[in-house]
Amino acid sequence: MSETGTTYREAMREAIREAMRRDERVFLMGEDVGAYGGCFAVSLGLLEEFGPERVRDTPLSESAFVGAGIGAALGGMRPIVEIMTVNFSLLALDQIINNAATLLHMSGGQFGVPLVIRMTTGAGRQLAAQHSHSLEGWYAHIPGLRILAPATLEDARGMLWPSLEDPDPVLIFEHGALYALSGVPRPGPVDITRAAIRRSGEDITLIAYGGTVGKTLSAADALAAENIEAEVIDLRVLRPLDDVTIMRSVGRTHRVLVVDEGWRSGSLSAEISSRIVEQAFYELDAPIGRLCAAEVPIPYARHLEEAAIPQVATIIAAAREVVTS
Amino acid sequence: MAVKHRAREGASRDLLYQMLRIRRFEERCVELYSGEKIRGFMHLYIGEEAVAAGVCHALTPDDAVVSTYREHGHALVRDVPATAIMAEMYGKAAGCSRGRGGSMHIFDAPHRFYGGNAIVGGGLPLAVGLALADRFQGRNRVTACFFGDGAVAEGEFHECLNLAALWRLPVLFACENNLYAMGTALARSHAETDLALRAASYDVVAWPVDGMDVSAVADSASRAAESIRAGAGPHFLELRTYRFRAHSMYDPDRYRDKAEIEQWKKRDPINALITRMKAAQEIDDDGLSVLEKEISAEIDKAIAFAEQAPVEPVEDLARFVYSDTPRAGGTRPMGAVEAAP
Ligand SMILES: Cc1ncc(C[n+]2csc(CCOP(=O)(O)OP(=O)(O)O)c2C)c(N)n1
Ligand SMILES: [Mg+2]
Numbered sequence: 001m002s003e004t005g006t007t008y009r010e011a012m013r014e015a016i017r018e019a020m021r022r023d024e025r026v027f028l029m030g031e032d033v034g035a036y037g038g039c040f041a042v043s044l045g046l047l048e049e050f051g052p053e054r055v056r057d058t059p060l061s062e063s064a065f066v067g068a069g070i071g072a073a074l075g076g077m078r079p080i081v082e083i084m085t086v087n088f089s090l091l092a093l094d095q096i097i098n099n100a101a102t103l104l105h106m107s108g109g110q111f112g113v114p115l116v117i118r119m120t121t122g123a124g125r126q127l128a129a130q131h132s133h134s135l136e137g138w139y140a141h142i143p144g145l146r147i148l149a150p151a152t153l154e155d156a157r158g159m160l161w162p163s164l165e166d167p168d169p170v171l172i173f174e175h176g177a178l179y180a181l182s183g184v185p186r187p188g189p190v191d192i193t194r195a196a197i198r199r200s201g202e203d204i205t206l207i208a209y210g211g212t213v214g215k216t217l218s219a220a221d222a223l224a225a226e227n228i229e230a231e232v233i234d235l236r237v238l239r240p241l242d243d244v245t246i247m248r249s250v251g252r253t254h255r256v257l258v259v260d261e262g263w264r265s266g267s268l269s270a271e272i273s274s275r276i277v278e279q280a281f282y283e284l285d286a287p288i289g290r291l292c293a294a295e296v297p298i299p300y301a302r303h304l305e306e307a308a309i310p311q312v313a314t315i316i317a318a319a320r321e322v323v324t325s
Numbered sequence: 326m327a328v329k330h331r332a333r334e335g336a337s338r339d340l341l342y343q344m345l346r347i348r349r350f351e352e353r354c355v356e357l358y359s360g361e362k363i364r365g366f367m368h369l370y371i372g373e374e375a376v377a378a379g380v381c382h383a384l385t386p387d388d389a390v391v392s393t394y395r396e397h398g399h400a401l402v403r404d405v406p407a408t409a410i411m412a413e414m415y416g417k418a419a420g421c422s423r424g425r426g427g428s429m430h431i432f433d434a435p436h437r438f439y440g441g442n443a444i445v446g447g448g449l450p451l452a453v454g455l456a457l458a459d460r461f462q463g464r465n466r467v468t469a470c471f472f473g474d475g476a477v478a479e480g481e482f483h484e485c486l487n488l489a490a491l492w493r494l495p496v497l498f499a500c501e502n503n504l505y506a507m508g509t510a511l512a513r514s515h516a517e518t519d520l521a522l523r524a525a526s527y528d529v530v531a532w533p534v535d536g537m538d539v540s541a542v543a544d545s546a547s548r549a550a551e552s553i554r555a556g557a558g559p560h561f562l563e564l565r566t567y568r569f570r571a572h573s574m575y576d577p578d579r580y581r582d583k584a585e586i587e588q589w590k591k592r593d594p595i596n597a598l599i600t601r602m603k604a605a606q607e608i609d610d611d612g613l614s615v616l617e618k619e620i621s622a623e624i625d626k627a628i629a630f631a632e633q634a635p636v637e638p639v640e641d642l643a644r645f646v647y648s649d650t651p652r653a654g655g656t657r658p659m660g661a662v663e664a665a666p
Contacts, residue, residue, distance in 0.1 A: 036579070059475070059478030060445050060506055088444065091444075129425070130430075131443060294642055299425040300364075301636060301637060304636075307639045
């Protein structure tokens with residue numbers, strides 16, 4: 001961390017470092033977290049500081065090391081398991097869903113799984129369909145998991161510790177385009193239960209999370225020039241959703257656009273829209289808008305990839321449509 | 326083109342030609358990556374050329390190849406046109422995957438090249454299934470499946486070796502043991518580092534090969550392929566090799582000793598073959614420069630082609646999520662033929 005500020009990557013690293021210093025049960029495990037320094041350089045230097053026992057390189061065995069993280073949590077440790085990207089987490093899906101999310105309930109409350117799993121998500125770097133998907137909404141479907149999406153330096157820095165304190169499994173999704181984000185984070189703890197209003201406005205509520213928060217804020221600034229004042233909600237917690245913050249905002253603005261880099265069908269954006277319809281239907285002045293990824297595996301070519309995911313210009317256009325409808 | 330050489334010259338010359346093609350092609354790719362013509366993840370094969378050239382030497386045009394994200398070499402040797410590979414890396418519509426895949430996802434149906442798979446171990450089940458289809462349809466073909474030492478740690482590797490052995494399927498498992506899975510050295514991710522031994526435990530015929538010696542690779546692959554064609558079931562070759570470059574263009578390569586890399590470079594498979602061929606008077610400097618010129622012309626042509634090729638119209642973004650027609654890919658209509666008794 002430099003004096004002038006920090007990056008999202010460094011904030012994440014600092015959070016891991018602090019957790020490992022504060023509690024000896026905490027250890028980091030995953031592919032290339034040690035000697036390589038993490039595939040996105042998040043854990044650079046941690047091996048040197050904490051040694052190979054606590055900064056554990058694993059073989060390419062996602063199912064085994066995620067499952068071992070679950071077992072270690074059962075055995076009294078507080079593991080942080082890193083999976084390189086959400087696409088690779090599919091190899092560990094069985095362990096995450098059939099074990100981590102299930103054991104507490106299935107054992108009648110005897111076996112909780114205090115585990116943190118971190119992984120990268122999202123598109124925008126021309127990595128094509130096996131490295132670019134946003135499947136966090138899918139994980140948000142699963143009871144028993146808490147799903148977080150830090151979009152700011154504060155959240156990158158602050159979400160890990162309360163996640164480790166959580167007695168249940170927490171999945172943290174780091175959008176790949178955010179690692180280089182830099183600035184000076186506000187110090188202090190953050191909660192892992194509430195959404196945050198990143199910008200106030202009374203004409204429309206723009207709901208975003210993770211990689212789309214920055215784009216949505218830029219869109220909101222541009223809309224202000226057209227005299228449309230948008231309120232921007234950063235969901236932060238994708239499960240359980242913070243309905244209260246969403247409904248209060250809808251009560252103020254009466255119009256909503258949900259922005260999501262995940263696909264539309266059967267999605268988080270669908271869930272949010274349903275909840276608004278269920279809980280705040282009479283507050284709405286217009287149909288809820290949704291701007292999601294095109295329903296394609298994310299393509300490599302730059303122009304196709306750009307067209308496949310929400311961009312500032314498409315957010316502006318979609319918001320305008322909701323406001324004028 | 327490869328076939329032409331095979332017919333005209335001896336095997337050594339063809340192997341040299343293929344290895345040089347891969348090397349020169351990728352050297353140009355590095356320049357194009359710096360110039361931001363190629364983007365995303367790009368994994369180079371430089372140093373490992375003897376594996377692709379040697380293994381594919383044992384294959385016929387009817388055989389299939391399943392590969393990884395480090396697949397430029399396999400694709401080139403399998404005669405996927407350099408123009409189509411380059412255009413793919415440029416993200417152009419004329420690319421072999423119409424710009425959808427990029428460097429990691431070279432696909433080419435006419436040459437039975439079933440892709441660039443970027444999920445480690447993800448190609449192995451496909452290879453088993455392709456071989457199963459050949460079995461069902463009474464075709465005597467080999468499916469060659471390339472993957473790295475890292476993939477041996479994935480569950481899919483173990484499931485697939487067992488399945489292929491159990492059903493005695495015609496798969497050639499070509500394990501490119503370059504001693505590293507990204508930044509993790511073999512001995513730091515495998516308790517038993519003798520990978521051929523591990524494969525053999527599944528009752529798959531397996532042996533290690535010097536992957537820096539293209540003739541040794543070609544010999545072993547030919548023996549394995551012959552045996553597979555004769556019905557002896559899956560074979561596994563552990564091809565001991567080394568990548569001279571970083572894992573990908575993003576990799577700062579902090580985890581390897583520079584001396585180790587230099588040591589391996591002394592065993593450069595291309596130099597080794599040239600030295601041998603010169604000693605046997607199979608090639609001289611003039612012969613070499615003829616090869617180089619031919620290759621350089623092929624690559625120039627590929628780059629020129631990629632440069633001028635149009636991109637896919639954005640309106641076609643959502644094409645190929647489902648088949649354009651219900652019977653795409655030449656599949657027979659269901660029920661057209663009665664099942665064999
Ligand atoms: C399931 C999965 N996990 C992790 C990765 C990230 N990754 C890509 S290549 C690689 C190393 C693979 O090593 P190896 O199989 O030895 O092949 P090599 O790259 O050395 O050719 C890793 C960890 C991935 N693509 N897929
Ligand atoms: Mg390897």
